[in-house]
Amino acid sequence: MKSDVKFKNNTILLAGNLYVPSEFDEAKKYPAIVVSHPGGGVKEQAAGLYADKLAELGFVTLAFDASNQGESEGTPRYFEDPYARTEDVRAAVDYLTTLSYVDTDNIGALGICAGGGYTVAASQTERRIKAVATVSMVDIGSLFGEGLGRVVSVEEQIKLLEQVSQQRTAEAGGADTLYVTYVPQELEEGMTGTMAEGHDYYVTPRGCHKNAPNRLVFTSFGPILTYSAFSHIDKFLTQPFLAIAGSEADTFYFSQEAVDKAASQNKELFTIEGATHVGLYDLPEYVNPAVDKLAAFFSQNLK
Template sequence: MSIKTIIAIGLLVIGTTTVAQTSKTTEVNMEKLGLTQEWDKTFPQSDKVLHSKVTFRNRYGITLAADMYVPRNVGGKLAAIAVSGPFGAVKEQSSGLYAQALAERGFLTIAFDPSFTGESGGQPRNIASPDLNTEDFSAAVDYLVTHNDVDAERIGILGICGWGGFAINAAANDTRIKATIASTMYDIGRCTANGYNDKMTADERYKMREQLNAQRTVDARNGTYQRNVMNPQPADDAPQFMKDYYDYYKTERGYHPRSINSGLGWNMTSTLAFLNAPILAYSDEIRSAVMVIHGEKAHSRYMGEDAFKKLKGDNKHLLIVPGAVHTDLYDKIDIIPFDRIEQFYKEYLK
């Protein structure tokens, strides 16, 4: 037996062993989730689509929970869209509304809970990560490309609020994504590190790091994770956008008990992950289609417009919705430009 033959056999054995070990590890890491079966969304159920619960894993072995919406009486391989956001919300809120509306327009859609939140798996609970949350979008694509009713070459994503930034980051990294929409977009990394309108100084940022790392010490000693308070009752002189958040997350309009923004709160040290992690570093290299949608009067509009300025190519679009504030694009179906969204996806997922 020649040396080349021995080497070839050895590599084959190593490769086979690696695959076997990987499969075994993945199986062990699969988490069984207890999913709510009743309709518990903040929006009414449509009779134009079929709804079901699905689960899938991300690349780190975390099991994600999603609602799947399939248009009735439509056959063949469908274009598909994965939806998530806003940052700190759950699939029973805004993302589910978008997903159901797009399914009514002929797309197979899923709205998923990010890692560590909602009905999805992962421990500890209520944390976020720019890497993991971007990966969650690609994990949703993994699920869709292997679905029997989906055309693997016609897959898009849609991110709302902070998930608009993750969507753009995912599009920069995952070439399977053919069309991306960022609606009422937040750049979470930029806003965390620089504050609103980039007014935070280096000294203020350093003080934030001191406070967060001191909290890490407290958490380590206590064996628990301190959570922050999300969207408390705003004072009369609070900025309007804080009142808008309260109006959505803490009232019947958008409240959901599994939503971090409705009351559960983030683990305080979760913020550390975003201080040193700009997520749009390579957005100028996206070759697929991207649309950025923002409200004319949104306090976050500058983040979406700046993100759009960095995009290159003639398949990039910016849509400013007249008179709309940030949260109008969460759930106000008479303001969310679904006709334009449908047109965009049909143009680039064909």
């Protein structure tokens, strides 16, 4: 059972899909889960899939489009502001607390890919989030700045920031907004890993959506390169914490590091054998065991 909802992040109106269990009774109180989508994604893709499946298992869930993306407001369109996206998570929690059938003492948060990093970042200070889970998590600041495996030098990152600054000057003078792609629009021969998988998911009929056109405002790299999802994880992430990652994911190290560093005394890295980063977005053989693990985790920690 899904309904369209709107809620505010400061002055921006965000669009969400609210899911409730099939035997929903508005007079009862339900644990609730905020679900954040990957960078470049929208609520109708992986986030909606997980939200729907968790609602079938008894939770109220909210998947939503990030600021500047999908059906949510905000300009420039397709600007990836990690600080705004972290605040989006808090705003989604705000909205859930206004619903009479949500048990406001039992709200959890789930994030996928970059949404996982944003969820971890928000949960460090958003104490209304009582349990935190991620799937194929990445810290977008590290991923976009240092690259997969942290192979990009500081000097190269500074060159990128110089280009961002030059583009801002050009756009201030009237130039058109410069867009790049999240994942390759066309695959190069021999390309493998998450970027190739991302093409298969976002660009082909497998997972593409009209509201997720694989566009990223180039100047987004300015705020992204200063962002760290894990900056205070060793002090403030004390809630129960579950990170799910595929054994074949080239982003596995993000989940491992987050679990290693988190202050929580109740934390787990759950590995799904054979799964890749993007395989956990939609492939049933990986999504179903991930959902089973998430349901058990949230059932145990949202009571």
